[in-house]
Amino acid sequence: MYTNGYIFRYAAIMVIIAAAVLSTAAMFLKPFQEKNMAIEKMGGILISANIEGIETENTIEMFNQYVVEELVVDQDGKIVESFTEGKKETAKAFGLNLKTQLYKKSQGENFELPIYIIEKDGEKTYVFPLRGVGLWGPVWGNMALGSDFNTIKGVTFDHKGETPGLGAEISTSAFEEQFKGKKIFDENGNFKSIKVVKGGAQTLPANQQIHGVDAISGGTITSVGVNDMIDNVLQGYLPYIQKEK
Amino acid sequence: MSKETKEREPLFSPKNIKLLTGPINVTNPITVQVLGICSALAVTAKLMPAIVMSISVLVVMAVSNVVISFLRNGVPPRIRIIVQLVVIATMVILVDQILKAFVYDVSKQLSVFVGLIITNCIIMGRLEAFAMSNKPWPAFLDGIGNALGYGVILIVVAFFRELLGSGTLLDMQVIPQGLYDFGYVNNGFMILPPMALITVGVIIWIQRYYTRELIEDN
Numbered sequence: 349m350y351t352n353g354y355i356f357r358y359a360a361i362m363v364i365i366a367a368a369v370l371s372t373a374a375m376f377l378k379p380f381q382e383k384n385m386a387i388e389k390m391g392g393i394l395i396s397a398n399i400e401g402i403e404t405e406n407t408i409e410m411f412n413q414y415v416v417e418e419l420v421v422d423q424d425g426k427i428v429e430s431f432t433e434g435k436k437e438t439a440k441a442f443g444l445n446l447k448t449q450l451y452k453k454s455q456g457e458n459f460e461l462p463i464y465i466i467e468k469d470g471e472k473t474y475v476f477p478l479r480g481v482g483l484w485g486p487v488w489g490n491m492a493l494g495s496d497f498n499t500i501k502g503v504t505f506d507h508k509g510e511t512p513g514l515g516a517e518i519s520t521s522a523f524e525e526q527f528k529g530k531k532i533f534d535e536n537g538n539f540k541s542i543k544v545v546k547g548g549a550q551t552l553p554a555n556q557q558i559h560g561v562d563a564i565s566g567g568t569i570t571s572v573g574v575n576d577m578i579d580n581v582l583q584g585y586l587p588y589i590q591k592e593k
Numbered sequence: 594m595s596k597e598t599k600e601r602e603p604l605f606s607p608k609n610i611k612l613l614t615g616p617i618n619v620t621n622p623i624t625v626q627v628l629g630i631c632s633a634l635a636v637t638a639k640l641m642p643a644i645v646m647s648i649s650v651l652v653v654m655a656v657s658n659v660v661i662s663f664l665r666n667g668v669p670p671r672i673r674i675i676v677q678l679v680v681i682a683t684m685v686i687l688v689d690q691i692l693k694a695f696v697y698d699v700s701k702q703l704s705v706f707v708g709l710i711i712t713n714c715i716i717m718g719r720l721e722a723f724a725m726s727n728k729p730w731p732a733f734l735d736g737i738g739n740a741l742g743y744g745v746i747l748i749v750v751a752f753f754r755e756l757l758g759s760g761t762l763l764d765m766q767v768i769p770q771g772l773y774d775f776g777y778v779n780n781g782f783m784i785l786p787p788m789a790l791i792t793v794g795v796i797i798w799i800q801r802y803y804t805r806e807l808i809e810d811n
Contacts, residue, residue: 350669358669362676366683373687380694388697404698509705 386437396490396504397466397473412436416472417465420444423458425587446479446488453584461584466492473501476585480577483569484509487518487577493532497589500542503527505574515570526561532582534559537593541582544575604730612734616742619806622715623746624797629715633747634789635706640763642702643751645692647744649707651737653684654716658736661724668725677720678711685710715743750792758783 390411391402399414418431418441431439441462452459464475472495479488485508492501503524510516517523526549527542534540540559545552546568549560563571582589602609622628636646657680661668668676689707692700700707710716719739724732755761760768760779768777782788801807 350671355669355672358667359672359675362679366679369683370686373690377690377694381690381697384693384697 386442389442390437392490392504392506393464393475393477394466396492396502397468397475398492398502399466399468408437414466414468415464416467418442419463419465420460421463421585421588422460423453423584423587425585425589425591427588428460446477447486450479450581450584453580459584461581463585463588471495476581478505478577478581480573480580482507482510482518482573483515483567484511487570487573489574489577491527491578491582493589497593498531498533500527500530500532507570510570511567513566514564515567517564517567518570518574523561523564530561531558539582539586541579542575544571544578546571609731609734612731613738613741616735616738617745618742618800618804621742621746621800622718622739623743623793624800625807626715626718628718629713629743630790630793632706632709632713633743633750633793634786636703637747637751637754637789637792638758638784639702640748640751640755641699643747644744645696645699646703646706647740647747649688649692649703650710650713650716650743651740653681653688653710654719654740655733655736657681657684657716658719658724658732659729661720662727662729662732665725665727673725674717674721677717677725681716681720682711715739746793746796749796750789753792754783754788758788 387404387407390407391404394402394407394410394414397414399410402410412435415436416432418436418439419427420429420441422428429440431441436442441464444460444462446461449459449461462477464477466473466475473492474495474497475490475492477488477490479486481487487505487507487510489503489505491503493499494501505518505524507516507519510518530542532539532541534555540556543549543552543556543560544563545560546563548562549557552560563575616622619625623630623633632646636642657677660680661677664676664680685708688710689700692703692707719735723735727735752762755763756767757780760766760773768779
């Protein structure tokens with residue numbers, strides 16, 4: 349009684365209806381979702397710079413209050429755009445897609461990267477967004493450096509879908525707190541990045557420990573991903589940092 | 594109709610009421626049928642995600658039960674499971690998108706578990722066992738009933754886990770600071786998944802003790 353023709357027609361119509369419903373919903377909900385993602389991005393930038401009291405409702409306001417300048421720098425460390433007036437979320441730096449820019453970097457092409465300068469109590473903090481790969485998908489975050497461009501004031505990490513309890517621990521404060529006070533340059537001014545060390549930073553030689561943090565047990569691939577992300581992205585900022593130091 | 598005297602069944606006939614209340618106690622999907630345990634363990638560390646998860650499952654279950662019930666006479670039996678899955682998956686993606694748009698924080702906490710509603714055996718089970726052979730209204734009640742039965746357990750488990758594990762309810766501190774000063778500490782073990790299983794076990798125990806129908810003869 350149910351011919352093959354009927355079954356095929358039935359399946360085809362059902363799938364088309366489902367697709368229509370879903371794409372309509374996606375279109376209507378996109379602006380709301382994008383706003384949420386922008387708020388999350390702003391929150392991450394502010395938290396890495398140790399700004400306190402951030403709630404979902406006041407993030408945009410706080411972002412405009414504390415971020416004094418947004419820079420776009422190119423591969424030679426030249427400032428392409430400096431944004432100081434107007435709504436901070438409309439700046440070119442904020443709209444820059446880190447993924448595309450880092451791809452260009454890996455291909456040896458010209459690229460542009462954003463920097464956020466945050467001022468609190470007359471002290472300037474430079475926030476560098478990061479992006480890399482973990483075990484299951486992308487990992488990203490922000491690193492805030494003091495005005496010496498060497499000492500880390502704070503970091504935030506987040507991830508798409510690292511293993512809960514293992515790799516996903518990178519976004520916990522226990523992991524992030526370790527980075528505070530670490531340095532990315534040694535005394536001679538050589539770039540050292542921050543090593544995420546399996547077995548713990550105390551296994552490093554004493555003079556290297558200031559450049560290392562403990563990796564996460566059971567989350568080695570994610571830890572290595574974070575390690576490579578910091579190194580790779582900071583390399584991109586290095587020309588700018590060397591110039592400003 | 595051969596019998597003209599046959600009256601329409603009232604919307605809330607005793608039989609229909611039973612569809613609604615049965616799953617909350619004697620046919621509870623979690624404690625009696627032991628279905629949907631994995632999500633019950635995963636999202637009950639805090640009360641808020643448990644509530645949102647319960648509401649999401651309620652919506653998905655009620656709507657897909659009704660949709661499948663309307664389609665039940667046209668669905669070719671050979672692809673009925675696929676049809677059920679398409680309906681559930683569509684609903685789940687919709688719910689996920691809506692959560693992402695309006696309660697972004699919670700949707701981040703629930704992360705993959707919203708997507709995993711698709712594989713929640715309670716939903717597939719009710720579609721296959723009930724909605725495929727019943728009219729839309731009873732199917733709707735059955736969906737609501739089962740989702741409530743699922744949600745009640747989730748919320749009870751989450752209540753105890755958050756209270757004892759973090760000392761908070763809905764992220765508000767309820768255990769007074771004075772108690773901590775006396776040396777009380779939060780039980781970190783409550784936050785881990787094994788304690789959810791034990792809490793569910795305790796609920797099953799209490800339920801079996803008080804519910805006559807569930808007491809086995811020997």
